[in-house]
Amino acid sequence: MASSLKLHPSGNGLRFLPGYFDRQAQESLVGEIRQAIAQAPLFQPVMPRTGKAFSVRMSNCGPLGWVSDIDGYRYQPHHPDSGRTWPPIPQRLLDLWEDVAAGAPEPEACLINFYAPGARMGLHQDRDEEDLSAPVVSVSLGDTAVFRVGGTNRKDPTTSMKLASGDVVVLGGNARLAFHGIDRVLAGTSTLLANGGRLNLTLRRVTPVRQEG
DNA sequence: TAGTATCG
DNA sequence: GACG
Numbered sequence: 540m541a542s543s544l545k546l547h548p549s550g551n552g553l554r555f556l557p558g559y560f561d562r563q564a565q566e567s568l569v570g571e572i573r574q575a576i577a578q579a580p581l582f583q584p585v586m587p588r589t590g591k592a593f594s595v596r597m598s599n600c601g602p603l604g605w606v607s608d609i610d611g612y613r614y615q616p617h618h619p620d621s622g623r624t625w626p627p628i629p630q631r632l633l634d635l636w637e638d639v640a641a642g643a644p645e646p647e648a649c650l651i652n653f654y655a656p657g658a659r660m661g662l663h664q665d666r667d668e669e670d671l672s673a674p675v676v677s678v679s680l681g682d683t684a685v686f687r688v689g690g691t692n693r694k695d696p697t698t699s700m701k702l703a704s705g706d707v708v709v710l711g712g713n714a715r716l717a718f719h720g721i722d723r724v725l726a727g728t729s730t731l732l733a734n735g736g737r738l739n740l741t742l743r744r745v746t747p748v749r750q751e752g
Numbered sequence: 753t754a755g756t757a758t759c760g
Numbered sequence: 761g762a763c764g
Contacts, residue, residue, distance in 0.1 A: 584754080591755050608753070629759075652754095663754040687764090697764090720754075722764085 543550035547721070551690060553710030555700070556639065559707035564631065564733055565680055571629040572651060572680075572738060575600045578626045579618050579651055585610045594658040595699050598651045601628045603745050605650045613668050614648060614745050636676055637648050639709050643673040646742040654684065654724045654737040662687060662697070662720040665710070665743065666720065674711030678739070681732040685722040693718055704729045 541686070560568065566597055581596040581708040584607040599605060603614040604625045629648045636646050652660070666673050689697035699722065702708065710717060724737045732738065 584753060586753090589755075593754070594756090595754080605754095612754075659755085661754060665754085699764090709759085718753095 548646075552710065552714030553574050553682045553717065554639070554709040554711070556709070557703070558705050560678070561704040562705070562731075565705050568629070568631060568678070568740075569680060569731060569738070572740065575626045575629075575651065579604075579623065580620070581651075582618070585609060593660075594655075595660055596653045596655070598625075598653075598683050599648060600626045600651065601646060601648045603648045605648060605743075612688060613729075632678070632740065632742060635673065635678070635707065639676055639707065640711070640742075643698065644670070644744050644748040646673075647675075648743045650741045650743070652737065652739040652741070654682075654721065656682075656724060656726045656735055658721075658736070659723060660721040662689065662718045663714050664691075664718055665741070666716060666729040668743055668745045670744050670747045671715055671745070674709050674715060676742040677702075677708040677710070678740040679706045679708075681729050682737045682739040683725045683728040684737055684739070685725065687720050687722050688714070689718040691716045691718070701725075701730060704731050 580600045581598050586595045592611050606619050681702045686702045687697050687699045689695040
């Protein structure tokens with residue numbers, strides 16, 4: 540009981556899969572993400588309206604990528620700096636999606652968040668997707684993060700949990716629109732990334748499925 | 753308010 | 761000084 544996840548307040552829509560990827564798989568993923576970042580360099584997102592910089596740097600792979608700039612949040616097919624299309628989502632992540640989001644249409648975006656030591660992410664909802672029926676699937680790589688999750692109202696109570704390298708979190712069902720964020724990254728807790736920090740990969744379906752016909 | 757500083 |  541001591542180590543089990545309390546279901547309140549996110550209900551049974553939050554699934555925590557600790558140790559989903561073993562070390563070897565994590566190393567492969569890091570290599571694949573490094574390749575993606577070589578093609579689509581990390582960019583510096585800023586808050587809409589205020590232009591204040593995020594402490595997290597981002598890139599994407601997949602047909603669509605999430606960006607934030609002075610004009611707002613949106614998904615777009617091109618890197619904001621280079622104008623190039625995003626690189627493909629690694630097969631290993633498509634396999635993960637098939638495993639934990641079976642039945643959902645294929646993911647269109649994989650947001651790559653890089654947390655250098657000291658970077659954080661405030662409490663927020665993932666709600667820029669047109670199709671909110673598919674879950675959001677998150678992979679943690681590198682240093683352990685202190686993750687905070689609440690309910691669908693910003694004022695709802697929150698709980699925190701540590702996300703270690705290789706852990707997977709699925710936000711689906713009544714947790715699909717749960718507020719969540721990263722309070723801090725615990726330096727020196729992983730040897731996966733040579734220079735420390737944390738990579739977080741989140742797979743999302745963005746557009747509704749269009750039926751053939 | 754997907755930020756950050758500050759405060760209790 | 762850590763935490764929320």
